[in-house]
Amino acid sequence: MTLKTTLLAFVAAILTMATPAAAEKTVITDVAGRKVELELPAKRVLVGEARQIHVIAALKGEHLFDTIVGWRDDMIKKDPDSYEAYLERFPALKDLPQVGYIPSGTFSLEGAIALQPDVLTLNIEAQKSAQESGIEEKAAAAGIAIVYLDFRVDPAKNSEISVELLGSIFGEPAKAQEFIDYRRAQIALVTDRLARTSDLVRPKVFIERSPGISGDNVCCRTFGPANFGEMVEQAGGHNIANDVLKTTFGDLNPEQIIVSNPDHVIVTGANWAAESDINQFVHVGRGADPANARNKLEALMQRPAFFSLAAVKNGKVHAAWHQFYGVPYEFIPIQQFAKWFHPELFADIDPDKTFREFHERFLPVTYKPGYFVSLPSGGE
Structure with a gap:
């Protein structure tokens, strides 16, 4: 091997070492049955309904807002008693950027993109509007994965799936399962006795x-x-x-x-x-x-x-x-x-x-x- 060949091989090896490997992505299936590819756990999450915080809090505890870059304003307007509880515990919450609601036409895709989220979590009720408005397609083009959750329309079918999805997104699958197990046991205290x-x-x-x-x-x-x-x-x-x-x-x-x-x-x-x-x-x-x-x-x-x-x-x-x-x-x-x-x-x-x-x-x-x-x- 010539000196020139040896030097070229050495440089190539250094360049290979200096180039970071592409982050490995995972495919998950949301409650709408869509295959969504994203890096897990997500580093930057935009919460498309603030009341999802009730679930995320059970998974993340004291680290609730570590990776949340913005949220919808619905908890402030529709659940202010809970909002005050979380604001008291996390005072910086008052400065968390807010986004609107897609079905009402108040959602700003440009504002969402500016927050640079990896993923946007939406309730299933927003899917039709997100598709018809083109937000689903445009978000994907901007590198934002949309994941649909459901705790309202068919909770018996979708609640546990949605908790598992949030557990994956926030890197807390074990805590998600603990939450699910606790919920099942508390419901069974009633349903088993009735049976x-x-x-x-x-x-x-x-x-x-x-x-x-x-x-x-x-x-x-x-x-x-x-x-x-x-x-x-x-x-x-x-x-x-x-x-x-x-x-x-x-x-x-x-x-x-x-x-x-x-x-x-x-x-x-x-x-x-x-x-x-x-x-x-x-x-x-x-x-x-x-x-x-x-x-x-x-x-x-x-x-x-x-x-x-x-x-x-x-x-x-x-x-x-x-x-x-x-x-x-x-x-x-x-x-x-x-x-x-x-x-x-x-x-x-x-x-x-x-x-x-x-x-x-x-x-x-x-x-x-x-x-x-x-x-x-x-x-x-």
């Missing part, structure tokens, strides 16, 4: 979606066989909307409710002060005032479709935190509903204790009660 009860009588239940938030919706938005409707069934009740609706969300008319004459009425509520035009909603959630919530709940039961119902006459009227409908914490309302529907069978179950334990084990924020309320004699 062993041969003489179970399921009370009729109407669950109303966010009454009192808007004057445009007087009555009666509800849930079909999925989401809160499924939670009612898992807790040993019969969701009366299942007899009519086949979709996750829908409406019953007042006459249908009167004819069904449910044994229990549950309304969903939250702190919607930033969005409500009538301020008649039931404010339940982290640290909510139970007396104020009861007053609002009692006022809602004066509407024509409700005041004559057996549930109202018998004091079986309740409110539950609305945001359970988009977070895989379903084990909490399932336990609480079971206590309302079958108080003797579930006398030993304590949903408040369960939720407090969940916070201490998984979440970086402190627990405060206030997620449920009942009218007097409602078996709170």
Whole structure:
């Protein structure tokens, strides 16, 4: 070998050593069935719905915002009690860049690209708009992988898959599985006991979606066989909307409710002060005032479709935190509903204790009660 050949070989070897190897990418399948290729764990994540933080926090704990470069503003507007909890724990959160919502047309792709995310996590409801607007295609061209999650439309099918996806994205697959196992066990405390009860009588239940938030919706938005409707069934009740609706969300008319004459009425509520035009909603959630919530709940039961119902006459009227409908914490309302529907069978179950334990084990924020309320004699 000549000196020249030896020198060329040496230079080539040095160049090879100096050139970093291309990052290995992994293919994952999101809840929309799309094959998505990205480097895992992701280094820069744009959270397309801020309420996904409820799950990500359970995976990342104190390191929740280490790799999040921006988020949608929905937690601030729709779940401000939770936002305040996370802001108190992570003061820099107030400066986290915000992006809009694709279906409403407020999402800026240019603003998103400027944050240089590796991945954008979106709820499945945004997929149609993301495709029709071209955002899906343009994001891919900019090197941003879109991953669709679902905790709302079909949570029974997609919640655990979505937790696993977030576990992969944030490099916490073991913690994701721990979360899933805990959730399954807490739900099984109810469903296994119900399965062993041969003489179970399921009370009729109407669950109303966010009454009192808007004057445009007087009555009666509800849930079909999925989401809160499924939670009612898992807790040993019969969701009366299942007899009519086949979709996750829908409406019953007042006459249908009167004819069904449910044994229990549950309304969903939250702190919607930033969005409500009538301020008649039931404010339940982290640290909510139970007396104020009861007053609002009692006022809602004066509407024509409700005041004559057996549930109202018998004091079986309740409110539950609305945001359970988009977070895989379903084990909490399932336990609480079971206590309302079958108080003797579930006398030993304590949903408040369960939720407090969940916070201490998984979440970086402190627990405060206030997620449920009942009218007097409602078996709170």
